[in-house]
Amino acid sequence: MSSLEIRGIQKSFSSTQVLKGIDISIDSGDFLVLVGPSGCGKSTLLNMIAGLDSITAGDIVIDGDVVNEVRPSQRDIAMVFQSYALYPNMSVAKNISFGLEMRKVPKDERNQRVASVAQMLQIEPLLDRKPSQLSGGQRQRVAMGRALVRDPKIFLFDEPLSNLDAKLRVDMRTEIKKLHQRVGNTIVYVTHDQVEAMTLATKIAVMKDGELQQLGSPDEVYNNPNNLFVASFMGSPSMNLLESRIIQQDGAPVVPVSLKSGEEIFLPLPQSPAYRKYLNKPVIIGLRPEAITDPGSAEQESSLLYSSSCQIDMIEPTGAELYAIMELNKQEVVSRMRASCGVQSGQTAEVIFNMEYAVLFDPETELRIS
Amino acid sequence: MSNKNRAIGDWLRHHLPRLVLSPSVAMTIFFVYGFILYTAYISMTKSKMLPNLSNFIGLDNYGKLWKTLNWQVALDNLFIFGSLYIIICGLLGLFLAILLDQKIRTEGFLRTTYLYPMALSFIVTGTAWKWFLNPGLGLEKSMHALGWESFKFDWLINPEMAIYTVVIAGVWQTSGFVMAMFLAGLRGIDSEQLKAAQLDGASTLQTYWRIIIPQLHAVFLSAFVVLAHMGIKSYDLVVALTGGGPGRATEMPATFMYSYTFTRNQMGVGAASAIIMLMTIAAIIVPYLYAETREKNND
Amino acid sequence: MTDTLQANGVSSARFWRVALYTTLIVFAVFYLLPLYVMLTTSFKSLAEIRQGNMLALPADWTIEPWLQAWGKACVGLTCEGINSYFWNSIKMVVPAVVITTVLGALNGYVLTKWRFTGHKWVFALMLFGCFIPFQIVLIPMSQVLGKLGIAGDTAGLVLVHTAYGIGFSTLFFRNYYEAFPSELVKAAMIDGAGFFGIFWRILLPSSGPIIVVTVIWLFTNIWNDFLFGASFAAGEGAPMTVALNNLVNSSTGVKEYNVHMAAAIIAALPTLLVYIVAGRYFVRGLMAGSVKG
Structure with missing residues (x-):
C-alpha cells in the first residue's frame, strides 16, 4: 500500500x-x-x-x-x-x-x-x-x-x-x-x-x-470537465456542444438556440459571476444527453428546467433507454430518454432541458467558463 | 556490497547488451570491412605472389585488368551465364510453381524433388553433371544405346558450348529454390481475389497473367537479387564442372580472381578483380537491402 | 491460393490434367536423373561403365567403389580415401555452427530487446557482410591465418566460417526475435530476471524453430563450402568438398568414375539427410537468407 x-x-x-x-x-x-x-x-x-x-x-x-x-x-x-x-x-x-x-x-x-x-x-x-x-x-x-x-x-x-x-x-x-x-x-x-x-x-x-x-x-x-476535450472524451454518447452566445433576458443570463422549425428558444443559465464577462460574447454550451430528456425522466427538483417542443429526427433504442436525435442550431443533438416515453422519429415531442447540468466553454481557449 | 562494487555492477548491467554484441561487431568490422579496405589497397599496389604494401601504383592494376583478354572472356561469360541463369531459373521456377499450385495430389513429393539439388554442394553438382554429360560415356552413349545413333552432345569439351553446360547445371541446382519462392508468393495471395476474378469471368490464364503475376513483383525482385548474387559469386560450379576450360572457355570473374591471385602471381590484378566483383554485387544488393529494410520500418 | 484449371467439358479438363501431371513428372525426372545416374554408377564396376549404358541399372552390383572412395582412393598424393576429409569437415562444421548460432542468438536478442542508439547501423553493417563476394577477403584472410598459425588447419576454417556466418545467424535470430512480444521481456524484467535470465528462461525456450533453421542453414553452407576450403586448407586439413574435387579432377591415372560418384554421394549425404529429415526448416532458412527484411 x-x-x-x-x-x-x-x-x-x-x-x-x-x-x-x-x-x-x-x-x-x-x-x-x-x-x-x-x-x-x-x-x-x-x-x-x-x-x-x-x-x-x-x-x-x-x-x-x-x-x-x-x-x-x-x-x-x-x-x-x-x-x-x-x-x-x-x-x-x-x-x-x-x-x-x-x-x-x-x-x-x-x-x-x-x-x-x-x-x-x-x-x-x-x-x-x-x-x-x-x-x-x-x-x-x-x-x-x-x-x-x-x-x-x-x-x-x-x-x-x-x-x-x-x-x-x-x-x-x-x-x-x-x-x-x-x-x-x-x-x-x-x-x-x-x-x-x-x-x-x-x-x-x-x-x-x-x-x-x-x-x-x-x-x-x-x-x-476542465475543457472541451475532456467534455467530449468522457461520456457516451458524448456531450452535445452547441455554439451560441450569452444574452441577458429579464435580468438573467440565457443562451439562444434555434430549433429545426426556425423558432428560437432561450435556455436559462445558472447565476454565475463568470458568465457576466461573456455577456453577448460567443460561447460553447455543453449539454450531456441525459440533460435533454422526456418530461417523465426529468429531475423535477431541478430549478432550471426548460420545456420545449422539438422535432425528433431519429430514435436509436438501446433496450433500457433510447437516444432521440434532433437538430439544434443546425447541429445534431443526442438526447437520452426512457425507452417507454413514446417518442417517434419524424414527430414532435415535448423535451425538457435540464440547464443545471449545462457547462460553458470559451470557444477561443476551449476552457471551461466558471 | 560496497559502493564501488555496486557502481561496477551497475555499469556492467547497463553495458552488458553492448558488451555481448561487441565481439561480433568487432569481427565484422575486422573481417569484412577491414579486409575489404585491405584488398582495395592491395589492388593499388604492385603485389605479385605476396602482398607488397610499399609499391603503390594507383589504379594501374584496374587498367591492366580491363586490357587482359582473360578478364574480357570472364566478363563475357558472366554475362552469358548470368543472364541465361537468371532468366531460365526465373521462368522455370515460376512455371513449376504455377503448375504445382493446381491442387496437385503429390505436391509434397514433387516439391521435395525439385528442390533437393539446393542441398548439394556445387562441387557435387559439378561432379554429377560432368559425369552425366561426359561425351564418351555419359548421355551421348546412353542415347546411342537407346537407338539414337546420330545423337551428339559434346558441349562439355566444346569451347563454344561449354559455358551452356554451366548454365544447365546451375539451373538444375537453383531453379527448385526459385520455384519455392514463387510458390510461397502464390500461396500468400488472398484467395478471395481469385474468387472475385472467377466471378468477373476471367479464365485461369487471365487470372494468372492479369491478377496474380503482377502481385508477385516482390518475389521477382528477390529472385533476381538472389540469382544475380549467386551467379556473380559462382566459383565452385565452374571449377568442378569445367575447371574454367576447355582452354579458358568458361572462365568467370570468380575463377579469374582465384587463379590470378594464387596461381599466376598477379595478386594486385586479382585484388582489383575482386573489388570489381564487390562493386557489382553491392550495386545490386545495397539498393535492395535499403528498400527492404525501409519498407519494414514504415509498417 | 488454389485454383484448378478451368476448361470446357470433361474431356478437355481431363486432357489438361494429364498434360499437367506429365509435365510435372518430366521435370521430376530432370531433377532426379543426375542423382539416379550417380547412384547406379557408384554400384557398377569400371568395366561395366565403359561398356554399358549410363542409364541402366548395374548388372553386377558392387560396393567396391564405395569402399575404395572411403578408404583407398587417391586424393592428391595420399591414397587413403576420403574418410579423413569427411572427418575434417565434421570437425570444421560442428564448432563453427555452434559458435555462430550462439553468437547470432545473442546478437539477435540484443538487437531487438536491448536496443541502443545506432542499433540499426550495427545491423546494417552485419547484414551487408552476408552478401560480399568472398573473393574480396581471400588475400587478407590467408595472411591473417598465416600469422595466427592456423592456415591449412580446420581451426582456421572454423574461424573463417564463424566470421562470415555471424551476419546470417544474426539476421535469422533478429528477424525471429523482432516478432517475439516485447511485453514478455518487460514482464520478466519486472519479475526480476536479468539480461541472461530473460534470454535463457524466456526467449530461448521459444526459439526452437529458429535454432533449427539457423543450424541447418549454417550446416549446409559450411559443409558445402569450397572456396574457403580450397583457399585455406588445401592439404591434409582440407574439407570434404576440396577432397572430392581433387579426387575427381586429379589428372593422374585412370578415371574411376564409379569411385568418384561414390565419393560425391558421400560428400552430399549429410546435407541430403538434413534436407530429407527437416526439409521444411531447410526451405525456411533459404527463404530467410534470401528474402530479406
Missing part, C-alpha cells in the same frame, strides 16, 4: 516530445486511471512508472522515495500487460511463481502463495496448463495472478481488457473492481475506454498529446 507521485515527468524520443510535464499525485489505496486517445502518452507514462522506459525529466516518487534510477524489479511493482505477456514455455503455476523464484522466495512459500492466489482467482484447475491452452479470460486471470502473488506496493495495468470480447470485458471489469476493494492496493490503470475509467477509478487522469487535461474523481471529470 503506497502512494505515488509523478512530478513534472517529461519524455522525449529523439526530437519528439511525448510527455510534456505531467504532475499527478495519488494516495495509498487509490485507483488511478490514465485515460486518453491512443498516442496521448498514457502507456509511456505507465512504462516510466514501471521503470521500463527512461525518464527525460522529472521524478517518479513511490512512498516518498524517488525511484528514477531504481530497476523495474526493485520498485516493488507488478504489471498486467495488454497481451497478458504470459511466458509461453511455462505452465500457469510457473508463470505465477516466476517472479517469486527470481526473488529467491523459498519453494514452499512459493507454492503456498501460488495456491492462495489461484484460489482467489478461481484458476486452480488451470495451474498445470500452458498459456496456449487457455481462453482469453483465463489468460487475463493468470496475468492478474502473476501480479497479485507478488503483493507489490503498486499494481500497474496496461489496457488489460482490450483483448477481450465485450461481455467478458464487463465481467472482468467488475472483478478488477472487486479485487481492488478487497486487497486495497494502489493501482495505476491505463485505458482508452472512458467507461472503464469511470467505473473503476477513484481518480481519473485524462490525457491528450502528452499533456494532463484533468485530474479528478470520476464525478468531477464527468460533471465538471
